[in-house]
Amino acid sequence: MKKFIIFLTSFFALLVSPVFAGGHGVTKVALVPGGPHPYFAAWEQAGLDAVEDFGLGKADYRVPAEWDLSQQNELIESLVGQGYNAVLVFPGDAVGTNKILGELDDAGIPTAALAGCVEQPTQAKFCFGTDTGHSAYLGTKELIKALGGKGKIAHFTGFLVDPNTTLRINAVEQAVSEAGGGVEIIQVIADIDAYEPADEKINAFMAAQGSEVDGIVTTAWVPAVVAAQALTNMGDKRIKMVGIDHDEVVLKAIKDGYVHGTMLQNPYGQGYIGSYVMDKVRQGCEFKADAPWKSTAQTDQFIDSGTVFVDISDVDTYVMAMRGISLEILETFDSTYLNCPS
Amino acid sequence: MSALLKKDWFGLGLVLIFGSILISLFKPAFISPFNLYVLMLSVSLMLVVAMSQMIIIAIGQMNLSVGAIGGLVAISFTGLMEVYSMSILPAVLIGLLIGLACGFINGYITVKTGISAFIITLATLYIFKGMNLGITEAQPFYEIPEAVKFFGNAKIFGPIPYLVIIPIIITVLMWILMNRTSLGRYMLAYGNNVQSSELIGISSTKIVIYAHVISGLLAAIGGMLVVCRLQLGTPNIGDSWLLPSFAAPVIGGAILAGGKVDVIATAFGVILVSIISQALVIFKIDPFFVQIFLGFMILLAVFINRYREYREERRTKVFSDE
Amino acid sequence: MNNKIPNFVKTNQFGLLILVIVFICIFSFSTDGFTSRFNIYALSRVVALDIMIGLAMMVVILTGGLNLSLGALGVSAAMFGGWCMESMGIPISITIILVLAFGSFLGWINGFVTVRTGVHSFIVTLATMSIYFGFMTLLTEAEAFRKLPEAFTDFGSLKLFNKYISPLLIISVLTCFVLYYIFKYTDIGRKLIAAGANPDAAELSGISVDRMFIYCHMLSGFLAALAGIMLTARIGAAIPSMAGHLGFDWLLPAFLAPVLGGTLLSGGKVTVFGTMLGAILVTLINNGLYLIDVGEFWVRFFLGIILLGAVLLDRAREYFTVKNSIVS
Numbered sequence: 001m002k003k004f005i006i007f008l009t010s011f012f013a014l015l016v017s018p019v020f021a022g023g024h025g026v027t028k029v030a031l032v033p034g035g036p037h038p039y040f041a042a043w044e045q046a047g048l049d050a051v052e053d054f055g056l057g058k059a060d061y062r063v064p065a066e067w068d069l070s071q072q073n074e075l076i077e078s079l080v081g082q083g084y085n086a087v088l089v090f091p092g093d094a095v096g097t098n099k100i101l102g103e104l105d106d107a108g109i110p111t112a113a114l115a116g117c118v119e120q121p122t123q124a125k126f127c128f129g130t131d132t133g134h135s136a137y138l139g140t141k142e143l144i145k146a147l148g149g150k151g152k153i154a155h156f157t158g159f160l161v162d163p164n165t166t167l168r169i170n171a172v173e174q175a176v177s178e179a180g181g182g183v184e185i186i187q188v189i190a191d192i193d194a195y196e197p198a199d200e201k202i203n204a205f206m207a208a209q210g211s212e213v214d215g216i217v218t219t220a221w222v223p224a225v226v227a228a229q230a231l232t233n234m235g236d237k238r239i240k241m242v243g244i245d246h247d248e249v250v251l252k253a254i255k256d257g258y259v260h261g262t263m264l265q266n267p268y269g270q271g272y273i274g275s276y277v278m279d280k281v282r283q284g285c286e287f288k289a290d291a292p293w294k295s296t297a298q299t300d301q302f303i304d305s306g307t308v309f310v311d312i313s314d315v316d317t318y319v320m321a322m323r324g325i326s327l328e329i330l331e332t333f334d335s336t337y338l339n340c341p342s
Numbered sequence: 343m344s345a346l347l348k349k350d351w352f353g354l355g356l357v358l359i360f361g362s363i364l365i366s367l368f369k370p371a372f373i374s375p376f377n378l379y380v381l382m383l384s385v386s387l388m389l390v391v392a393m394s395q396m397i398i399i400a401i402g403q404m405n406l407s408v409g410a411i412g413g414l415v416a417i418s419f420t421g422l423m424e425v426y427s428m429s430i431l432p433a434v435l436i437g438l439l440i441g442l443a444c445g446f447i448n449g450y451i452t453v454k455t456g457i458s459a460f461i462i463t464l465a466t467l468y469i470f471k472g473m474n475l476g477i478t479e480a481q482p483f484y485e486i487p488e489a490v491k492f493f494g495n496a497k498i499f500g501p502i503p504y505l506v507i508i509p510i511i512i513t514v515l516m517w518i519l520m521n522r523t524s525l526g527r528y529m530l531a532y533g534n535n536v537q538s539s540e541l542i543g544i545s546s547t548k549i550v551i552y553a554h555v556i557s558g559l560l561a562a563i564g565g566m567l568v569v570c571r572l573q574l575g576t577p578n579i580g581d582s583w584l585l586p587s588f589a590a591p592v593i594g595g596a597i598l599a600g601g602k603v604d605v606i607a608t609a610f611g612v613i614l615v616s617i618i619s620q621a622l623v624i625f626k627i628d629p630f631f632v633q634i635f636l637g638f639m640i641l642l643a644v645f646i647n648r649y650r651e652y653r654e655e656r657r658t659k660v661f662s663d664e
Numbered sequence: 665m666n667n668k669i670p671n672f673v674k675t676n677q678f679g680l681l682i683l684v685i686v687f688i689c690i691f692s693f694s695t696d697g698f699t700s701r702f703n704i705y706a707l708s709r710v711v712a713l714d715i716m717i718g719l720a721m722m723v724v725i726l727t728g729g730l731n732l733s734l735g736a737l738g739v740s741a742a743m744f745g746g747w748c749m750e751s752m753g754i755p756i757s758i759t760i761i762l763v764l765a766f767g768s769f770l771g772w773i774n775g776f777v778t779v780r781t782g783v784h785s786f787i788v789t790l791a792t793m794s795i796y797f798g799f800m801t802l803l804t805e806a807e808a809f810r811k812l813p814e815a816f817t818d819f820g821s822l823k824l825f826n827k828y829i830s831p832l833l834i835i836s837v838l839t840c841f842v843l844y845y846i847f848k849y850t851d852i853g854r855k856l857i858a859a860g861a862n863p864d865a866a867e868l869s870g871i872s873v874d875r876m877f878i879y880c881h882m883l884s885g886f887l888a889a890l891a892g893i894m895l896t897a898r899i900g901a902a903i904p905s906m907a908g909h910l911g912f913d914w915l916l917p918a919f920l921a922p923v924l925g926g927t928l929l930s931g932g933k934v935t936v937f938g939t940m941l942g943a944i945l946v947t948l949i950n951n952g953l954y955l956i957d958v959g960e961f962w963v964r965f966f967l968g969i970i971l972l973g974a975v976l977l978d979r980a981r982e983y984f985t986v987k988n989s990i991v992s
Contacts, residue, residue, distance in 0.1 A: 036475055036479070036480030036577070036961065037480055038480055038481050041479075041480070041481060062960055063479075063480070063961060064960065065475075065950075065960060065961075065963040065964045065967070066964070068913045069905065069906060069908070070710070070713075070913060071913075073706075073710075074706070074710055074950060074951060074954065075954050077702070077703065077710075077951075078703065078706075078951055078954035078955050079954075080697065080700070080702045080703065081697015081700045081703040081955055082695075082696065082697050082957070083696065083697070093899075095808045095903050096808075096899045096901060096905070098901075099821070099899050099900045102821075103821070107702055119810075159909050160630065160801050160806050162905060165806065166805065166806055166807070187623075189623065189629060191632065191633070191909075193909075194578060194581055194582040195568075195572055195576055195578055195579060195582075196579070196583070197582055197619075199384075199571060199572060200380075200384040200616070200619060201619065203384075204377070204381075204384075204619070204620040204623040205623050206376070207371065207374060207376045207377035207379075207380045208369065208372075208377065208623060209371075210376065222578075226572070229572065229573060229574075247482075248482075248574075249484070249573070451972070451976075455975075455976060455979045456979070457975055457976075457979055458929045458930075460923075460929055461929070461975055462972070462975070464920070464923070464971075465969075465972040465975065466968065467968070468965070468967050468968025468971060469964075469968035469969060469972070470968075471964055472962060472963070472964030472968055473965055475961045475964060475965075476959070476961045476962040585790060588786070588787075588790070589790070592784075592787050597784075598784045598786060630801055630802045630805070631802065633794050633795075633797055633910075634798030634802065635798075636798075637791045637792065637793070637794030637798060638791070638795060640787065640790060641791040644788070644791070645781060648783055
């Protein structure tokens with residue numbers, strides 16, 4: 001029975017021989033996030049703009065149906081059949097995604113990690129995004145500054161099985177230890193990447209420790225939203241909080257003064273510049289041997305897409321600030337990183 | 343007194359009282375007004391979800407799509423208000439209607455095809471959640487009217503939130519339904535033994551469809567209450583409902599084979615689960631331990647229940663389902 | 665007249681096979697990439713894993729129970745394997761044996777607790793899911809094992825049959841045949857089915873139902889561990905998150921394959937090849953939906969519709985054959 005199916009599929013395979021765009025021709029980029037998530041929404045427009053501005057064939061935002069490594073792998077595998085010849089991916093897993101990237105590379109399809117990195121060794125050409133550990137470190141630094149160098153802080157973060165979570169916990173600890181003895185982490189709450197449990201646990205924390213804690217740092221999307229909402233609901237402006245990302249709830253809480261600030265990332269720039277670079281790579285550009293890569297805990301081929309701390313003074317203008325950073329990276333990208341055939 | 347001892351909720355009630363006293367001895371913050379408020383909030387939300395599952399357990403089935411219905415209603419409710427600037431009341435009504443329709447679909451297909459509800463609701467879980475993602479493209483709705491936010495956030499007096507009103511009404515209605523109406527009795531009879539209830543002349547079609555419609559309605563209410571609480575309509579609402587929805591009724595002594603549920607014990611089960619997850623935060627349990635701890639707590643609750651049942655069985659020697 | 669229809673045609677497997685062929689035809693003609701070597705190879709790997717996961721669930725469904733801890737158990741076993749190979753330097757073959765034994769042991773815990781307490785396995789495995797997964801994250805601190813022997817990881821990317829098929833699929837298909845043999849032709853297999861079908865009658869005829877149920881859970885643990893090893897070979901590393909939070913990502917394929925394959929949730933019936941076809945069908949549809957480009961956000965919706973359709977069709981087929989046999 002099984003053999004029959006194999007036979008059948010092979011038979012069709014011979015009938016409809018697949019047409020792959022080879023090493024040249026039009027670049028068709030797929031921008032693949034880890035799953036359905038509002039963070040990546042800007043990639044869609046970024047891809048469309050890149051098509052228009054750089055004359056790519058396609059730069060489509062393709063979302064796995066679920067936030068799940070194997071779903072993402074299945075989507076990426078299916079992209080090859082659809083004629084995409086360059087893939088930008090937010091790794092479903094910093095290690096686990098490497099295998100599929102290697103296979104794409106074998107099939108002549110260049111890939112890169114976008115927004116988050118894969119761990120080396122990897123076949124991904126580069127990682128363009130936010131250094132998650134560093135972002136958590138900077139956010140904690142900002143919080144400590146706002147606290148005047150002393151106080152008790154709590155850290156809310158995402159799934160423990162996500163290796164990024166460990167990076168973030170360590171980064172927050174490092175920032176705290178550098179602050180001397182004045183700052184103390186009184187509690188780390190993890191595994192709250194869904195709204196209802198996050199709401200329950202964060203509010204329980206506020207009830208138990210709300211009077212003791214001076215600052216909160218959140219290093220994942222959902223905890224940031226829920227904690228910002230909790231502080232707004234309580235009307236508490238004493239506790240300083242530094243969030244992450246650009247959810248409207250967090251931004252509004254900053255404007256209203258309930259949240260001190262947030263660590264913003266640059267999803268639009270990631271999608272826009274990422275698509276551009278993939279086109280260059282496909283045209284035969286090589287990365288310079290002496291390219292000024294940055295190093296992170298995961299990779300030494302990292303390009304920072306920009307992460308900025310935003311507080312009440314610039315929360316309204318951050319979009320322009322991010323555009324500025326993106327253009328800056330784009331302008332110097334060729335001369336800084338690439339050797340292109342003339 | 344001995345009649346009281348036999349009730350499922352009695353032992354749980356004792357555990358709750360002693361547990362709470364014990365926790366508040368170690369951590370007085372536990373009985374602070376704000377903590378009680380937080381506790382009531384989380385209990386309120388889970389109570390509705392647990393009831394939604396409980397009524398399906400009563401007829402001996404499972405509803406895997408509870409969270410998916412809740413999520414779909416939540417984003418429809420907020421979407422109608424944000425995109426079509428609908429006022430609150432019609433949005434609530436349409437939300438209830440969607441929940442009703444989803445429940446009806448589950449019940450109708452289950453009963454007409456005779457396929458296990460587990461399978462049907464597994465498929466509709468995909469369908470409802472898929473519609474949710476298709477409509478929202480994973481983007482939350484943020485424009486929530488002030489009245490809705492107020493309802494999710496304000497207190498009636500002391501630590502008592504407005505949000506608790508609807509779940510309490512629902513619990514009372516469910517108690518009346520299961521204990522004082524013939525429909526409730528028929529549902530339990532159906533859950534106990536499909537054939538015999540067929541014999542006494544109840545239309546099993548009606549029973550199953552009613553149960554699923556009520557389940558859908560409750561899931562819809564749960565979804566909208568979460569919106570009030572979170573003050574945003576995110577597509578993820580309902581994703582985490584599945585396990586707690588089963589845990590509470592089962593801790594409350596429900597038998598998955600059907601025919602036996604206890605509304606009050608289910609409510610106590612909800613409170614127990616909420617207190618435990620709060621206690622984990624209050625006692626600052628290492629996050630790496632939390633998962634293990636929860637697992638052992640479920641096992642322990644089940645052992646206690648089972649032991650009680652076992653002793654009762656030996657005393658009365660009546661037929662038990664397991 | 666009815667006699668002319670061979671028995672096989674009346675089975676659930678036949679209906680599934682037709683569906684599989686129909687979908688293969690649809691996707692082959694309506695999309696470019698479906699029959700590409702890359703896609704078929706990728707499919708063969710996904711199918712391999714889904715079959716194994718489906719079988720692991722199937723053997724517990726046989727008892728009328730469920731195993732929610734499947735994913736957590738598989739990942740725990742895989743992490744144990746990673747630790748054996750990377751930290752302890754144990755050779756691959758011995759590691760595999762150890763991992764399978766470890767998986768069986770975790771399965772034994774599920775079975776033992778279920779049988780001894782008489783609590784439904786749904787609840788027991790709900791608890792052990794948290795416990796296994798919790799211990800795994802605690803012990804590994806969510807660190808992956810990624811320096812595995814090359815011979816092991818290379819196996820996961822090996823390509824057979826003119827580079828169309830992954831060896832993982834061969835393992836899964838072989839497992840199907842072994843299980844089929846066990847359930848159909850061995851004494852123990854028949855006892856397992858008898859215990860699941862009617863525990864009281866089985867007990868009366870001298871079968872220790874409790875022991876049989878524990879065997880089923882052990883077999884489930886064994887197969888889940890095997891799936892864990894296969895996934896490790898496929899990814900090239902043992903990663904705590906490889907089956908999602910609490911191993912949840914495995915649960916849907918685990919239910920879908922046996923259920924589509926005609927395994928009864930009330931227990932007492934196994935369909936090994938039905939489960940295999942069920943896994944193939946789900947993987948095909950998922951893959952095809954991505955290729956057809958329905959818009960990714962709608963993939964789950966259409967998957968649900970098609971699943972519902974498949975189950976209803978199967979019901980119609982059953983109804984039709986029953987009516988037919990009554991007529992004759």
